Every structure is written in C-alpha cells, then in structure tokens.
Amino acid sequence: MKLGVLAGGGPFPRRLADAWRARGGETFVVCLRDFADPALFEGHPCMVERAGAAGAILARLRAEGVTHLVLAGRAKRPSFATLWPDAWTARQIARLGRAVLGGDDALLRAIAEVLREEGFTLLAPQEVLGDALAEEGLLAGPAPDETAEADIARGMAVLAALSPVDVGQAVVVQQGLVLGIEAIEGTDALLARAGAHRREGPGGVLVKLPKLGQDMRLDPPVIGPTTVEGAAAAGLRGLCIAAGGTAIADRAATLARAGTLGLFIVARRWGAQGETP
DSSP, X not given: OEEEEEXXXXXXXXXXXXXXXXXXXXXXXXXXXXXXOGGGGTTSOEEEEOTTOHHHHHHHHHHTTOOEEEEESBOOOOOHHXXXXXXXXXXXXXXXXXXXXXXXXXHHHHHXXXXXHXXXXXXXXXXXXXXXXXXXXXEESSOOOHHHHHHHHHHHHHHHHHGGGTOXXXXXXXXXXXXXXXXXXXXXXXXXXXXXTOOSSSOOEEEEOOOTTOOTTSSOOEEOHHHHHHHHHTTOOEEEEETTTSEETTHHHHHHHHHHHTOEEEEEXXXXXXXXX
C-alpha cells in the first residue's frame, strides 16, 4: 500500500516517510504551504499545497494511488480569513458545522471521518514508526527530585482538567505555579513565554501529554531536540511525557541532548494506561 504523508513543519514527517520506505513501502508527501519545507523531503515524491485546497490535495493523492494517510508535523490552525477554501473544502466546512468552531481535537476527529468517507485509511504515527513512543520510566538525565515530582503531579492535574474542553497538550509548572499553558501557539512558543515568567529557585517542568481520550492518529504530542533546547533556555529542569502516548522525534539525539544539558526526561503512565492525577 502507498502512504500519503500530510506534512506540517519540523523533521518528524520526514522521519515517518523514511521509515515507511525502509519497510519497502511507497510514499507521497503533501507539504502544507507555510508549514512544511519541501527541501526536507528530497528523494520523496511530493506536492506543495495550501491547507485550504483540500479538494485538490485529495484528488492528487488518489491520482498517485495513495490508500493510507498519516498526519504529522507542526501547523497552526488557519483563520477563515486566510484559509481561502476551494469548493470541496467550503462544502466540508459547511457540513462539519460546530466541529469547525471547536477545539483542535474535535476538528481533527471530524476531518478523520471525512477522510474515511473519502476512502482513505488513517494511520497513527506509531503504526508507521513503532519506536517513536516513549516507554515508561526515566529516559534521560537525573531522576526528578521531590520538588520536580510535585510539579509533574500539578501539571498532570492541570492537563486532566483541560482535556474535556479540548485545550492544549502541554503545561509548564515551577514550584507549584503554572507558568504557562499551551494554546494555539504551540510548545516552542509556550516555552519561550514561560521562561519569561520563571521564578528564583529550582527550575520548573514541562509536562506534555495527549488529551484524555484523544484519538492517537490525530496530532499526538511530540518532543524533539528543539523541545529540549527550548526547555533548557526557559530554565526548566526536565520534561514529563506520556508512556505510550508521546512521540520522540529523533530519539537518540533528543535523549543525548537532554543528558548533555542535564535535563531529565521521564515517561509516566497516563489516562487509560493507568495514572491520572
């Protein structure tokens, strides 16, 4: 079967495309304009198109013989003023109604259903790249101390409370204080913002987890070397992610960089896997 990669920004979509090809599969990459860099996909057949031209994208995927899709990479949700939907996309927006105005998870679930109706099978990134998800335990750096553990528990409680209203996948906590909650700006901007509010004393923790009940085919949380660098720049001491629920892009480099910077990365059970605040 042929895999279509709907690619946003960052290196993770390229890693998925490479992994699929290494397994003997064929790929076709859709670089979402203003988010994905086509130069990153040298060697993979691809097209560059804006998100609002979904009708053209699906027609090209069919022409290329794509049967399965994976969504990956950073992308900001466009406003209606900048979307410029083609006729097919405009019809779907009208049909989806309230889902378009909801949180990201609600919108992505609606998009997944549309893709299914259009004859595509949507895969989770972990189905393409099985080793991307973190296993439970300490993955890098020193073990979190009592203060860090309390911040982790606080962060998990905040994300559990936010899950029903479909807001964000990450929070920064320092000494029990919430320095920032991820919204539409994404994790990198969250870290930059939280760093400006850090307090004296022991550094804080980034907690990045999927929303409770999240469809893991859609926008699974991902950390990578850039996340680790941002956490260090923000004065944090470590990261807590979900065992079996948060992906690690460029795993070896991410864990090595955390170790070099003295940051811990710990993966905890979460949600249906067992541990909730």
